[in-house]
Amino acid sequence: MSEESPQVPADTEFAFTAEREERYQELVRRYPTNFSAIMPTLWLCQEQWGWLPAGVPEWVAQRLDVPVARVYELITFYTMYYLENPGRYNLQVCRNVSCHLMGAQKIVSHLRDKLGISHNQTDAEGQFRLEEVECLGACGFAPMMQVGKHYYENLTIEKVDQLVAGWRQEGERGE
Ligand code: FES
Incomplete structure (x- = not known):
């Protein structure tokens, strides 16, 4: 070109x-x-x-x-531009120092297993994308992730499961 x-x-x-x-x-x-x-x-x-x-x-x-x-x-x-469809829910999990120390990698591994996708991958249904990102400025609430315009903080495996279940229900209801 x-x-x-x-x-x-x-x-x-x-x-x-x-x-x-x-x-x-x-x-x-x-x-x-x-x-x-x-x-x-x-x-x-x-x-x-x-x-x-x-x-x-x-x-x-x-x-x-x-x-x-x-x-x-x-x-x-710049990582905020997407040449591929990032899916309906782009789960951007912070992997920087504070989040790393507070267990971000466990959150990422859990999401990887749960959704069957790795870093920068979107699932077959185009619903979820997983992305490990750098500091999002919410270090005091680590570990955290951003989905769309919302921050989800002080994440635990249970909290992540609840969030994913809620998003799946939204998807089923076509919201
Ligand atoms: S290190 Fe995760 S928000 Fe700053």
Whole structure:
């Protein structure tokens, strides 16, 4: 793929919702260069689609008139961008010092066995993804994990089991 000529697959069309398009136009006005607007634009995409489906990085490059390689550089450097569907519940378990000392690895092993997935894997149903992450700034409540916008703290095996059972029920009810 040429760095200078971002291509979007011909049969793929992407568009922001009207509200996101407004936010996109605003951020393009606010950021001093199009390069500095790449990350917030990707964030808007991820907010809309839940991840960055094939063709979206190229679409972003085209809209901002920047080389597609610059878009991929950022996507692959930062761990919060997903080129694969992270599933409905992305379990981000902190593995940094405080959480490690308080038993994060036991939590991770338990989730691995329970869900049958390893680090950075999504289950076959697309419901759960497991990810070990660095410090999330809640060290005083270790061990902890983030799922979506929520923090779950002072985790124990029992607490994790309850959470997973609740999410499974939500999934069954189609919530
Ligand atoms: S070490 Fe886990 S939140 Fe800081």
